[in-house]
Amino acid sequence: MTKTASTLLLTALLAAGLAGCSAAGSSASPNPSASASANRQQLLSLGQEWVQCLRDHGLTRMPDAQLSQDGYLQFVPQRDYNWKEDLGKHRSIIDACQPIEDRYPPNAFRPKQQYTADDLRKLAEYAKCVRANGLPAFPDPNKEGEFDLSGTALANGVPGQLRDQADQACKSIWSGDVKITGMTGGKK
Secondary structure, eight states, X not given: OOHHHHHHXXXXXXXXXXXXXXXHHHTTOSSOOHHHHHTHHHHHHHHHHHHHHHHHTTOTTOOOOEEOTTSOEEOOOSTTXXXXXXXXXXHHHHHHHHHHHTTSOTTSSOOOOOOOHHHHHHHHHHHHHHHHTTOTTOOOOOTTSXXXXXXXXXXXOOOHHHHHHHHHHHTXXXXXXXXXXXXXXXXX
16 A cells, blocks of 8 residues: 555545544433434433333332423323422432433433513512411522422411412512422322
């Protein structure tokens, strides 16, 4: 082989290798892409594997893995069961299933909603309104925009009629999602 032919062969091999590297790098974007969408079934399968691991280690009420309409992995609880709170109490289960969780791609889950300072101000106003309209133990939101009922008189459940009454009275302040955590019971 001549020096010119080997230089051309080396150049072609390097170009092919670099093209392969850039194509592989582009699939790791934080947002789902066409190629990532093609792998959503694999993501669902991985989610199901993780759920089975959690169940095998004692978290028997863990909901099934599902894909949202826009292709993100989700675990929708049934009957007011807070699986995240339950799982947080069992470090050994988390550790046992961590190798599966570590295999999730960066775009497996919907990015968390980011609240602006104005949103948090409105949520605080909403909480004040809810307290004034029948639920005096309702807390202020945390920095994630969630209302943590842990340690309040509402932790064992929010009376449905009072919650509906407060929601109706306060919807002009905040009409978006109201995320509540730390509740061990359901609506009463």
